[in-house]
Amino acid sequence: MKPKKVNLFQYNTNHLFPKIAKLKIPYSENDETYIPVLISLFGAKSIEDIQNQIFVELYPILKKRGIKIVAGLGNTVLKYFGSNLKDLLSETGTSSESLTDYRKILICIDDIDRKSSELDLKEVFGFVNNLVENLSAKILLIANEDELRKEINTDDIDNYSLLREKVIGISINFNSNVSLTFDRIIESKYKAENKSYFDFLSEHKKTIVNQISLNKDNLRNLLFFLEHFKIIFKETSAYLSSESKFDSIKKDILETILNFTLPISIEYKLGKLNTSNFSEIIEIYQGFLFNLSRFLGDSNKKKEPKTYPELFKEKYLPDDNIQRKYFDSIFNYIIGKTSFKIELLSNELNLIYKFEDNTIPEREKLISKLNYWGCVDLKHSEYRSITSSILKYVDKGEFSLEQYPTVFHYVTRFNNLLGYNIENLKKRFKKGIHAGKDDYKYERNIHFRLSVDRTSEFYDDLKEIVEYCLKINKGIKEHQELKELTDIFNLFSSDFNSFLEKVEEMNNEFMFTPYFTKFDFSKTWRIIKKLDNSQIINLAFYFESRYQRNIYEKIFPEKIFLENLNKKIEDSISNKNTEKLKKVALKFLDEKIIDSIKNFPE
Numbered sequence: 068m069k070p071k072k073v074n075l076f077q078y079n080t081n082h083l084f085p086k087i088a089k090l091k092i093p094y095s096e097n098d099e100t101y102i103p104v105l106i107s108l109f110g111a112k113s114i115e116d117i118q119n120q121i122f123v124e125l126y127p128i129l130k131k132r133g134i135k136i137v138a139g140l141g142n143t144v145l146k147y148f149g150s151n152l153k154d155l156l157s158e159t160g161t162s163s164e165s166l167t168d169y170r171k172i173l174i175c176i177d178d179i180d181r182k183s184s185e186l187d188l189k190e191v192f193g194f195v196n197n198l199v200e201n202l203s204a205k206i207l208l209i210a211n212e213d214e215l216r217k218e219i220n221t222d223d224i225d226n227y228s229l230l231r232e233k234v235i236g237i238s239i240n241f242n243s244n245v246s247l248t249f250d251r252i253i254e255s256k257y258k259a260e261n262k263s264y265f266d267f268l269s270e271h272k273k274t275i276v277n278q279i280s281l282n283k284d285n286l287r288n289l290l291f292f293l294e295h296f297k298i299i300f301k302e303t304s305a306y307l308s309s310e311s312k313f314d315s316i317k318k319d320i321l322e323t324i325l326n327f328t329l330p331i332s333i334e335y336k337l338g339k340l341n342t343s344n345f346s347e348i349i350e351i352y353q354g355f356l357f358n359l360s361r362f363l364g365d366s367n368k369k370k371e372p373k374t375y376p377e378l379f380k381e382k383y384l385p386d387d388n389i390q391r392k393y394f395d396s397i398f399n400y401i402i403g404k405t406s407f408k409i410e411l412l413s414n415e416l417n418l419i420y421k422f423e424d425n426t427i428p429e430r431e432k433l434i435s436k437l438n439y440w441g442c443v444d445l446k447h448s449e450y451r452s453i454t455s456s457i458l459k460y461v462d463k464g465e466f467s468l469e470q471y472p473t474v475f476h477y478v479t480r481f482n483n484l485l486g487y488n489i490e491n492l493k494k495r496f497k498k499g500i501h502a503g504k505d506d507y508k509y510e511r512n513i514h515f516r517l518s519v520d521r522t523s524e525f526y527d528d529l530k531e532i533v534e535y536c537l538k539i540n541k542g543i544k545e546h547q548e549l550k551e552l553t554d555i556f557n558l559f560s561s562d563f564n565s566f567l568e569k570v571e572e573m574n575n576e577f578m579f580t581p582y583f584t585k586f587d588f589s590k591t592w593r594i595i596k597k598l599d600n601s602q603i604i605n606l607a608f609y610f611e612s613r614y615q616r617n618i619y620e621k622i623f624p625e626k627i628f629l630e631n632l633n634k635k636i637e638d639s640i641s642n643k644n645t646e647k648l649k650k651v652a653l654k655f656l657d658e659k660i661i662d663s664i665k666n667f668p669e
Contacts, residue, residue: 087173095171101205105175108182114194116186121174169204179210188219192234199234208235213283245284246276252293264300268293271325278329281382282337292332295401299328302409312425313416320416323392327352330383331401339375345402347376351384352393389439392419421467430460434470437477451485454478461496464503468536469513471500475532479525489528497535509543551576552585559586560594563602567609578613579621583628592635600652607656614663626667633660 084103092099106120179191198204216227231238249272257265268275279289303324307313313320331348334340340348373381384391396411421431433453436442442450457474460466466474475496478487513536555577558566570577583591598606613622614629636657640650 084175092171099171101173102171103173103175105177107178108176108186108191109178110181110183112183112185114186114190117176117191117194169198169202173205173207174198175207175209177209179208180212180214188215189230192230196234211283243284243286245279245286245289246272248286249276249279249289252289256293257297261297261301263304264297267300267321271322274325275329278333278383282333285337288333288336291336292329295332296325296328298407299324299397299400299412302407303412306409306413312422312427316420316427324394324397327392327394328397328401330379331398334379335402340379340402344375345398347374348379349393349395349398351376351380352391386439430457430465433457433460434466434474434477454485458495461499462502464499464501464506466503468500468507468510468540471496471536472529472533475529476525479528482524489525493528493531496532500535500539504539504543507539507543509547510540513537513540548580552582555582556586556590560590563594563598563606567602567605571609571612579619581622581624581628584624588628588631592632595632596639600648603649603652603656607659610656610663611659614666616666618666623667626664629660629664633657633664636660 084105087101087103090101092101104121104124106117106124108117111117111120176195179188182188182191195206195208199206212227216225219226219230253265253268257268275289275292279285282288300321303321307317307320331340334348394412394415396405396408396415399405400407420427433456436445436453437450437457445453454477458478461471461474475492478485478492479489483489555566555569558569595603595606610629614625636653639645640653640657645653
């Protein structure tokens with residue numbers, strides 16, 4: 068029994084089986100040799116599936132017909148050939164049960180740990196035991212024993228060892244050499260056809276092999292990563308070579324993309340990264356790493372079991388000081404959501420590296436020099452000079468809002484190595500942040516890519532900078548909303564058809580904004596009264612669509628607007644001076660409003 072860490076299917080077929088086929092059977096007549104048979108239990112649901120697979124591999128009539136079962140078992144696959152197993156066997160006047168001379172057979176049963184949960188492990192071992200003891204067959208089992216133990220063991224009893232002891236004779240522990248296997252894979256698959264990819268993989272062998280080793284040396288993970296990353300590498304390399312602005316950082320970009328793609332590939336292939344936790348893993352890379360919830364948490368709270376995102380971070384991203392970069396284009400490609408599109412990645416690269424006039428701004432180069440842990444090799448005078456230059460950019464407000472906490476941390480870290488007055492420094496930062504407010508854009512999900520806990524130096528001061536950045540960002544949002552509100556009301560009053568076209572666009576910001584409550588109601592009513600009758604009808608249909616069942620919670624406040632509008636319309640309908648066709652249009656609008664109000668919560 069081999070505690071399986073790799074797929075030995077190809078090795079058995081190409082190397083082991085030819086040797087077995089030459090072995091003479093002891094005490095046999097005519098110097099007969101063994102017949103090696105390899106089957107996989109991947110997906111097997113019953114003992115009948117196993118019996119059928121063995122027979123299909125053995126029976127020469129089936130092989131002469133060109134039928135070879137490679138994936139799947141039993142009747143399901145054979146139906147593809149227009150018949151089922153029993154029909155094929157009856158034509159030859161035999162059955163799988165009638166094959167009695169198992170002494171000549173060596174059966175290699177692979178992927179036991181990947182069988183269907185419907186097939187009990189005890190049944191498999193019972194079947195194997197019968198073949199060995201009653202039919203004198205030679206059996207080689209290949210499995211990951213750790214997975215088998217998980218299936219059958221309980222908290223108190225090692226059921227697997229008891230079962231294994233009764234069935235397994237000789238056990239060989241197969242330990243794969245990932246480093247050697249990696250060398251052979253990339254040499255055979257990429258050296259001749261894709262030399263640049265081969266060279267890159269060779270250069271980064273240590274990183275790749277180490278992360279595969281973290282996951283029980285699973286070579287399926289390695290193969291999955293290599294084939295998917297090949298496409299990313301090829302297209303990204305071509306794009307970077309076509310843009311001269313990337314010349315000085317091409318190597319760094321490819322390494323960054325490697326470091327992002329590798330863990331995502333491994334975890335997805337293992338089945339641990341799935342639809343239930345996609346967003347949480349994304350948050351680790353691009354989320355609110357400087358998390359204000361930590362400021363509010365109870366430090367004495369009992370420790371809970373680690374979540375999957377926490378385990379992911381612990382395994383692949385243990386150093387909080389290393390800046391993490393997230394690539395949505397790569398993430399969606401690895402999880403199978405989309406194909407890989409270099410156009411999307413190029414957009415992300417341009418945002419990350421903040422190019423201006425096709426060059427990386429000097430401030431970005433300076434802040435890069437202070438990244439962990441390369442900064443420790445700087446001379447003290449150089450460290451001070453770079454920090455001083457960075458502060459000049461802070462004074463002019465030239466960083467993005469999400470960068471200021473990182474810059475503040477760089478200036479004060481290592482126990483305020485440069486001896487700044489912290490209170491004066493905070494005032495300087497706030498003044499600089501405010502100076503740049505006209506150039507900032509509102510960030511819907513502002514990300515402070517810095518992980519800090521309560522024990523960090525100058526924790527409260529850093530928190531103050533974060534909160535000031537959030538305050539500025541909120542102010543930008545309010546200013547932006549005021550401008551948007553003014554613009555949309557002006558459109559409503561001057562060009563109703565264009566207004567309706569804009570607000571009816573799916574997924575625009577007005578779907579989730581109670582903008583009618585922010586309009587001056589008297590002005591709004593005067594505009595509605597002046598609308599053409601056909602425009603009033605169109606407004607009615609818009610209300611019907613906007614306030615259908617399951618109304619968005621954020622627009623609940625508009626119920627008051629509708630109730631007030633209902634009263635105005637009813638007054639207008641009852642007014643004898645209102646034209647008859649106008650009354651028809653207003654009545655239709657009023658009916659839609661009444662129906663809409665019913666859809667709001669009480």
